[in-house]
Amino acid sequence: MIVCVLAAHEETCLCLAEEAADDGSSKVVPDFRQLRVPSAETLTPLEDVNTKLFIGTELGEICYIDWKLVKDDAGRLHSAKPLHCFSIHHWLVNTVQLSPFFTDIVLTTGSWNFAIWKEGVMDGPIIESPRFEKWCTAGCWSLSRPAVFFIGKEDGSIEVWKLLENTNEPAQVHPHVTNAKITLIKPWTASRHPDDxxxxxxxxxxxxxxxxxxxxxxxxxxxxxxxxxxxxxxxxxxxxxxxxxxxxxxxxxxxxxxxxxxxxxxxxxxxxxxxxxxxxxxxxxxxxxxxxFRLRRKFGAPVCFSDSVTQVIGFPSDQDRRLSIKLMQRDCGTQAVSRLQSSSAQTQWTLPRNMSTQYTPRELSSEEEDNILQSDSMKDFCKSVTPRMLYALQQEGIMNVFIDDWKALGTAAKDVDWSGKDFKGFKLHKAFSDQHYTKDKKISSVNWHPTIYGVIAVALTAKRQEQESTTFGSEDSLILFYSFSDPSNAQLLLECPDDIFAFEFCPSDPNIIVGGCKNGQVVLWDISAHVAHLQGTQPVKKVSVNTDTCSP
Structure with a gap:
């Protein structure tokens, strides 16, 4: 497999040209003269070379590309787009390795899972592992077993997978091989053994x-x-x-x-x-x-040494591993040390608190209410207050009784707000809040309802630290609908499997809403059954809508 490096930031590419050799044959060499603007007249496409390869990106995507140059309508050569692209890993892909036994099987590792691909099967990986608790930081095929490979984790452990036995869990796990994360696994090759x-x-x-x-x-x-x-x-x-x-x-x-x-x-x-x-x-x-070996009966027998007439041959000492003596017993001691512990106690001071008592309100029965409404005293009261109420309504129609007298004093009063402070910016018109759902949340997206007046929808996500940005939270995420008629209470709740960063109403059917989750899922809601609540034609009621998710 030939690897071609494309420098996309500088808009350059490596082109191949055909050059004639001294013996009359042709060979393919890089054409650095046409580095920026390849010319179709001087370059010849490769036909007999496998130019397809797998590439892993830092965003967790596995791309299957063909770096062979193709001609456009004008006859110029350019690099083609990736043939396939799959979002299998959720973060950086750290291993892309070809099987040493099969030329079309590839192992990839990244983030919380690993995958095995087969060239020619472009519907996705043929084997995809479940999501692990620890990141997969390295991977390697076995050099002696075709169905065995090794996975290194960020906690320093190594897993041995045997596909012929089980594809859902490792055959062996070696925990805490090292205190740091494993970034590379390479099989150890022993010294060359004899031919026999x-x-x-x-x-x-x-x-x-x-x-x-x-x-x-x-x-x-x-x-x-x-x-x-x-x-x-x-x-x-x-x-x-x-x-x-x-x-x-x-x-x-x-x-x-x-x-x-x-x-x-x-x-x-x-x-x-x-x-x-x-x-x-x-x-x-x-x-x-x-x-x-020397016979037992020859131990202790007398030996006669004499000078040799031949050349003296030296025999240097050499340790025989088969006859090495292992330590079977060792003297050691143990000393018990008393454990020291410090403790303390503090009496808790009870602070004075304000106490209150609430009595159940007194309510009249239906018969008592009818008696009061039909009584002569209620009729006399209505007759006495009716002229004054009509006069007040007449005065309200003539002038604005709610005018701000402070601002009407002069031009200087127009530059201050109701508290008497200078105010030159925009004024707050409405504030939507719900302490039960919006506490410790941040808003990621806001949209107006396209057909219902005075209804706004907001997506809420949890506030997390930067070091937790690569993990998904377990808290429920919501999309809330507020109405100008009741800004303090949410009118409708849409449940989400994860944090929603963007959502939109369908242009052809405003009752269909689509949202994108942080984990890569696309979520659809249908609120056609709850339009009456949003329009105000029915009593306001908070409704939770289930979701349908689609994974890419």
């Missing part, structure tokens, strides 16, 4: 099947195990490619003898816990080497 052996990774099931369990059937003192060739061939037929001996299948089939030697490599000299001997000569050499 091959290191193998045997799972616990394989060790149980062939009777070669580590530190039980085979140990550091007795690391050798002879395996029947027929049993290994039977394992090929039973488990096929899932067999741990599949990398050496042809060698096992061509082996001339009936038994193969398996050696337990406890010290990982050749990189794995076991290695298989491939030739009968190597098997005989290794088995004879383990029995070349």
């Amino acid at each position: 052996i091959v290191p193998l990774v045997l799972t616990s099931a394989t060790q149980e099947l062939f009777g070669c369990r580590a530190d039980e059937d085979v140990t550091g003192e007795s690391p050798y195990k002879l395996l029947k060739k027929d049993e290994i061939i039977r394992d090929f037929k039973t488990r096929a490619k899932a067999s741990d001996f599949s990398p050496v299948k042809q060698i096992v089939l061509d082996y001339p003898e009936d038994e193969l030697l398996l050696v337990f490599d406890r010290d990982l000299i050749y990189g794995q816990s076991f290695y298989l001997v491939l030739t009968p000569e190597a098997k005989v050499r290794i088995l004879n080497l383990c029995f070349k």
Whole structure:
């Protein structure tokens, strides 16, 4: 795969041209003369080179692009747009790695999940992990098992995933490998082993099947195990490619003898816990080497030393790892120290508080109300106050009884507000607030209702610190509808799965509202059943509307 770097900020691109060599053949070389404005006459598009690649962005997107230049209508070459773009990861993509066994399988990690892609399947990833609690900061394929890969976390732990066993949870978890987050995982390659052996990774099931369990059937003192060739061939037929001996299948089939030697490599000299001997000569050499020890009866026998007539040969000391002595017992001591603890107590001073008592109001029955309304005293009262009420209404029609006398005193009074302070800016007309829903919230978007007069909708989000901006809150987010008739109470509540940063009314149907969440979801509401509440034709009632979400 060829990688081409595009410098988008400087509007430059790397172009390829065809140049004639000395022997008459042609070769593709960079054309730096046409770095800014490529010319179609001097450049030739690549046809026989795979120019497609996967790219991860800092916004969590996986783009599948083709950097091969294409011609426009004027005949000029330019870079094509990405073929596909998927928003799988919620933040920075830190790993994009090709499988060492398959040329069309790619592993990507970023933020809270990982994904596995297959080139040619452009509907999305073929495997996408669930959302983890800790960020995935590194990823790497295994060099010996095609279905095994490793994931590093921000808390310093490493997970081992085996796709042939389970795709929902890791097969092994190694917590707290380091105190810092893991930013890179690279398989360790051991020193080159001899040609007549091959290191193998045997799972616990394989060790149980062939009777070669580590530190039980085979140990550091007795690391050798002879395996029947027929049993290994039977394992090929039973488990096929899932067999741990599949990398050496042809060698096992061509082996001339009936038994193969398996050696337990406890010290990982050749990189794995076991290695298989491939030739009968190597098997005989290794088995004879383990029995070349001095006989017990020769211990303490007299030895006669004499000068050698041949050249003296030196034998430098060399540590044999198989015969190393391990520390089995150690003297140590423990001293108990008494635990000290400081504590204190303080009597809480009760502050004086104002107390109040509320009595239940007295209410008249319906019969008492009818008696009062039909009484002669109520009729006499209405007759006496009616002329005064008519006079007051007449005076209100003649002049404005609510005029501000202070402002009417002179021109100087026009520059101050009702409190007597200078005021030269805009005046507050309406204030919409609801202490139950708007407390400790901030407004992210405001829209007028397109058809109902005096109704406004606002989106509320929680106030968070900068270090918490990359995590999603668990509090419910709302869109509130206020009316000029009652600015202190919300008329309608729209529930949201996460914070809403923008929303709009549908131009063709104002009862349909669409909103965008912080987690990337698109939410739709239908308020057609609650239009009567907003218009004021029915008694005001707060209604909670359920949502339908659509993930990209």
